[in-house]
Amino acid sequence: MTAGPFTIALAGNPNVGKSTLFNALTGSRQHVGNWPGKTVEKKEGRTTINGRDIVVVDLPGTYSLAAHSVEEIIARDFIICERPQVIIVVVDAANLERNLYLACQILELETPAVLALNMSDEAHKRGVHLDPQALSAALGGIPVVETVGSRGIGLDALKAAIQTALAGSSQPFHLAYDALIEAGIARLAARIGAYPELTAVYPARWLALKLLEADTGIVAQLEREYPALIGAARTIAQNIAETLGDELEILIADQRYQFIGSVISASVTRTGRAQITPSERIDTILTHRIWGIPLFLALMWVVFQFTANVSAPFVDWIDGVISGPITRWASTLLTALGLGGSWVQSLVTDGIIAGVGGVLVFIPVLTFLYLAIALLEDSGYMARAAFIMDRVMRILGLHGKSFLPLLIGFGCTVPAIYATRTLEHEQDRKLTGFLATFMSCGARLPVYVVFASLFFGARAGNLIFALYLLGIVVAFVTGWIMKHLIYRGQPPHPFVMELPPYRLPTLSSVLRTIRGRIQEFVQRAFTIILACSVIIWLLMALPATLDWRDFNQVSISDSWFGAISGVAAPAFAPAGFGQPEAAGVLLSGFIAKEVIIGTISQIYGGETADEADSSTPSTLADDLREIVYTFGQAAVLTAQEAINILPRTANLLPGVDLPEANFLPLEAETDAASGQMNQALTQAFTPLSAVAFTVFVLLYVPCLTALTAMRLEFGVRWMLYQVVYTAAVAWVGAVAVYQGGLLLGLGGG
């Protein structure tokens, strides 16, 4: 480490397999998407070249360094300020022309660079033949390497090229513009030379070019301190524009593309006629004038089925294992230690194990959700979804791209908020993030499932679907109001979006995505949810009277938890769930939606758990056999649910009634603990108040983590708007459902 660590950066257009190459280079875990502008986060990894540790930074995918979007600003600032020793410019070998535009801009920044012709196999297949040496020569001698990131091809050559670039003292690349522009650049660069503090940061020629282009970012940065320089740039640019008859911004872009044209004709040969690619053939169906929308809706329905039903058997399995064998083992162990029946046992089983279980049951749900999203993103369909939906999203004053964060919102509000960074404009981002919380997140689903299946049995699906729909309607109404009242009269932002070619998602990248996201969830959930579970257990164990002799011996209503909930409860009486227990559950849900079910099972079912586990003596072998057997059962049921998506989807059509697969008829068995909880819930709620309660859970304040994300992305004020608005909407919605239901005579349940 004598010379300090080396940093290299990966730059490139979106959808060129940059993330895949990053993964191949570093072996790190990170998501690979196929959505324009997907990689907003700065991703770092490490690799070794010739025994030397090197930091690799994955820059956001951009089309330009013009600093008109967040991604462009991040990428440009990193290159200028952090000065990576080498930049790997990743380009799609099959789509060189537009890709080289960014490459030129990076080369003009005069940092050592390597050009990686990625997905060169795809290019060859399409009859595009590249001559790396000719390309290198045309681009001023920078190393050019052919790679296939998804299969790790060309990595050694790339590493060798990085070394060459590190060692090399190649001339800075100068794209030769029109003589008049060159004269202007030279004059301005000379003036810039008088400011050593500027030339210390920016290459003089590059800065001169940017000032002549009237780059908004750079001009804004320098306007205050260097008014004379900016003024001079304006005069020079104006003179050139008058002589050449067009603005310099246009002329410079023109000439970059002209230069690229000459580079391409020197280094690329095409064999065979340009033919319709398989991707285009797929697209004629998926964005078809008539079939496009039904196919889009069907795909979304399948995604929904995947997360709601296909994941269910394993949710039940994990729940069964935790509340059955694991709780029994813990109790047995603690009894052997002489702590049976003590508060320690209560803490372990009701606080810790219940909390851990509350985290683990989400793994199947989120796995299937992330699987669906990763497939949509990596295949390229996400951009088509935006293409198809733009006309609709525009009604809300949003971009077709807003559809993605909103869709992700069905998984979790937190990534949805971060996904809004794919939008270029702050207003779009804020509005999309604001609406994303109404997309019912994955953590809210189990609440609906518990209530719907308990109160509506076989028709549970109807209530759940209606809740999702209600969230969407509330989002639409909110968006419409904001567009017409708050953002009235503002011009729409550019749409301009690439439709990348369809690609077969690679299994490893999809699995890496899922694993990364699940890991993140579990880590986050364990700390927060475990802490909350224990705190709630503590609040329930602490007597409100503060009489320590009663610790862990009080009923919930006499505990601190009961006292706090009791204060809040009357506010919910008009919505039909004015009991302190319900208020307590909602209180815990503010900390994280994931704990709602955990709290419900603690509050409504937890108290009698001690009797349940001592009543079923079983051996370790019995337990293990049961775990394995129920696992097999869950696997079969998962397959069954996956197959049943087909008949269920077809059955949506009128007149179609396909039979559903039924490998394992579900026994109507419920384990003791959840049976207890269900009984308590049916006593506490009527079907109507259960609906009002789920409506409230759907609409109310996003969880602490989501609010933290909002605060970081959109600012404190916007976050507070969100809290107030969601609380108000949820209360009004729940009260309207309950009071409306009573008026319609649905109250007697």
Add this chain to the structure above:
Amino acid sequence: MNTSRTLDHLMPGQTARVRRVGSAGALRRRLLDMGLVRGAEIEMLKRAPLGDPIEYRVRGYHLSLRQAEARMIEIEA
């Protein structure tokens, strides 16, 4: 100038050359960056199912523009 046409008038399968990108600010910058400079060949492929946006092929890749954005681009008659 009476022959001045804009990109949104192309029918599916029709090809034209860009004459000039009108508009200004962020939209023009983005259109230029995406390769819609003078002389670029652009083919209209299709409209989205709801009529807007429109899909084009330019410089070997597929680009979608809203109709209002396509109207900013003058093409050779």
